[in-house]
Amino acid sequence: AQRVTQPEKLLSVFKGAPVELKCNYSYSGSPELFWYVQYSRQRLQLLLRHISRESIKGFTADLNKGETSFHLKKPFAQEEDSAMYYCALSSRGGSNYKLTFGKGTLLTVNP
Amino acid sequence: DAGITQSPRHKVTETGTPVTLRCHQTENHRYMYWYRQDPGHGLRLIHYSYGVKDTDKGEVSDGYSVSRSKTEDFLLTLESATSSQTSVYFCAISRGGSTGDTQYFGPGTRLTVL
Numbered sequence: 001a002q003r004v005t006q007p008e009k010l011l012s013v014f015k016g017a018p019v020e021l022k023c024n025y026s027y028s029g030s031p032e033l034f035w036y037v038q039y040s041r042q043r044l045q046l047l048l049r050h051i052s053r054e055s056i057k058g059f060t061a062d063l064n065k066g067e068t069s070f071h072l073k074k075p076f077a078q079e080e081d082s083a084m085y086y087c088a089l090s091s092r093g094g095s096n097y098k099l100t101f102g103k104g105t106l107l108t109v110n111p
Numbered sequence: 112d113a114g115i116t117q118s119p120r121h122k123v124t125e126t127g128t129p130v131t132l133r134c135h136q137t138e139n140h141r142y143m144y145w146y147r148q149d150p151g152h153g154l155r156l157i158h159y160s161y162g163v164k165d166t167d168k169g170e171v172s173d174g175y176s177v178s179r180s181k182t183e184d185f186l187l188t189l190e191s192a193t194s195s196q197t198s199v200y201f202c203a204i205s206r207g208g209s210t211g212d213t214q215y216f217g218p219g220t221r222l223t224v225l
Contacts, residue, residue, distance in 0.1 A: 006153075043217060044216040046213050090212070096161050097142065097207055097212060099156070104154075
């Protein structure tokens with residue numbers, strides 16, 4: 001069975017500091033991983049996915065299959081980055097596709 | 112917002128009453144999902160649908176049922192609401208067909224069971 005672990009419930013940094021949100025996964029197949037973000041009382045929205053290897057709002061994430069990790073990084077945090085971040089793993093069972101989410105990390109960027 | 116709406120957006124009900132939440136999409140996507148979001152648990156999948164009348168259970172399906180009679184609507188029913196079902200419920204849709212597909216989320220329904 002697949003599992004996604006986000007070890008930090010809360011992460012607090014100062015504006016301009018680097019930030020790294022950790023995500024580890026457990027999956028027997030070839031992983032497809034995503035980061036979703038939820039700003040205060042808004043719907044979840046896709047931040048990035050590893051297959052597109054893009055940088056959104058200055059965030060990047062690299063899939064490390066050896067360490068089974070997909071950590072989210074940003075070199076200089078901004079106050080508007082304060083939000084809940086979820087790491088998710090996509091899996092297939094037959095012809096059905098599901099996302100398994102981590103429990104989330106609440107990032108606070110202080111001025 | 113990928114054409115997803117949820118209704119109602121807020122609901123307060125009493126223990127033992129039936130509750131139905133509606134998810135409506137205008138994207139004609141094949142897959143629809145219901146999640147609940149709780150502090151300390153993140154998002155957990157309740158049920159999902161991979162086509163009209165095709166549904167399956169997620170990890171926290173006990174106490175919930177779903178129906179999908181047409182592509183655009185996916186209903187979540189709590190037959191007899193309990194206080195443990197107080198939560199924020201999110202609907203999501205995706206095209207399906209690939210593990211790389213993005214899920215798009217609705218605005219959520221905040222349900223309080225007294």
